[in-house]
Amino acid sequence: MTQNIEKIKESLNTKKIIGLVIPDAEYDEILIEVAKTLGKNYNKILYISVNRPCESLKSKFKENGTDTDKFYIVDCITRTGKDAPPTKNCFYISSPKALDEIQTAALNFLMRNEIDVALIDSPSSLLIYYEHTEVLQFLHRLMSMLIIAECGGVFPFPKESNESLRRSVEMFTNKIIYL
């Protein structure tokens, strides 16, 4: 694991867009570990959470000793179930279906905060709402935004499921790291 984290750090130091392929069973656990590593190595991290509420994400980060103040979170899920009070460094999207809103929120954070690196957790979940090409186009737009903003990007994918999206996204990354 340490060796893999080193690979991620090395790739991100050059502001690259990397794809992470994570075994399904360890996906959540490894992603929290990756976030911790990002928190240790960068000052400003954009975290786009497709299916984990900001609140639970922040408490997971705290449990894990991750500095939550460094994270700017785009929360796509909380508002689908309840009203969300304004939260520091968190922007609530009406639903994961709202790709334009996600893109705009990400762009705002990128423009206003000189973000070092962005992580999207978990792009494959968008396949629940949209078909393959629409998700792929959205992720490509997001990658283009990161490149323009000179920001690194981490796009994690579960190894065993939704292989076709991962293989398509791979086309636009600088590097794929298999964990």
Add this chain to the structure above:
Amino acid sequence: MIVDDEPYIVRSIKTVLESEGYSVVGAESGEECLRKLKKEPVDLVLMDFFMPEMDGRMVIEKIRENPGLKSVKVAVFTSAAFGESGMEVLKVLGVLDYITKPIDISEFISKIEKILKNNEK
């Protein structure tokens, strides 16, 4: 063969290339491309990357899996900017070149000529 899910792009590229004397077949999906390739041999497939159902990579992989289509040359025609991993994949799949949209017609034609000349060698 020009493969793009946008019918107007297929029509426009077809018109441009036919005016240069090429014989062009159009396909509006990966499935249509594979179906037509079985019936009608072509020298070059110009493939869009973002297509519903099967994206460009999937279609190219299908072409490469078919021994009967071994001689078909493929170039990718896309608005997407590929990363280093993508360029490696294109190389492995034997993709000769990639042409970005929007196109400059004269550059586009000379690129097609170049790809087809390499094809003759």
